[in-house]
Amino acid sequence: MKAFLLKWFITGISIFIVANLFGIIYIENLKALVLAALILGILNAILRPFLIILTLPINIFTLGLFTFVINGFLLYTVSGLVSGFEIDSFWRAFLAALLISIVNALMNFLIHKEPQVRVTYIKR
Numbered sequence: 001m002k003a004f005l006l007k008w009f010i011t012g013i014s015i016f017i018v019a020n021l022f023g024i025i026y027i028e029n030l031k032a033l034v035l036a037a038l039i040l041g042i043l044n045a046i047l048r049p050f051l052i053i054l055t056l057p058i059n060i061f062t063l064g065l066f067t068f069v070i071n072g073f074l075l076y077t078v079s080g081l082v083s084g085f086e087i088d089s090f091w092r093a094f095l096a097a098l099l100i101s102i103v104n105a106l107m108n109f110l111i112h113k114e115p116q117v118r119v120t121y122i123k124r
Contacts, residue, residue: 004041010111012037014103024096028084036078036085043074071097 012033019025019033027033051070052059059066072094079087087093 006111008037008041010104010107011041011100014100014107015040017103018096018099022096022099024087024092024099025079026086028086032082032084036082039081040074040078043077048074068098068101069094071101075100 015025015037016027016033019027027036048070051073052067055066055070072090075097076087076090076093079085079093087096
């Protein structure tokens, strides 16, 4: 639960940063931002794995870059579901998803100072 709340918070902050720095996303109020981050997190947890499996051949062909198209689709879907959270077109959603992914990666790097992969040495 704590990990989900942290991811939700980071996603919300990332959306806020991208919306304010680049103007791609229109956010009416804090409620719309929180709801959009929540729905995006739920869609990423439930729908994204199925979409990645469904588009696996094209994802392999594009060396994983098609994942950004999936992220853009999910973000554009959220803009259709949440009132007060608007993105004009799919391509703006695609660009916003790419920027949100970059900001998310930077924030995760800053929050989790320790490396994600741990190596354990066993003495003989």
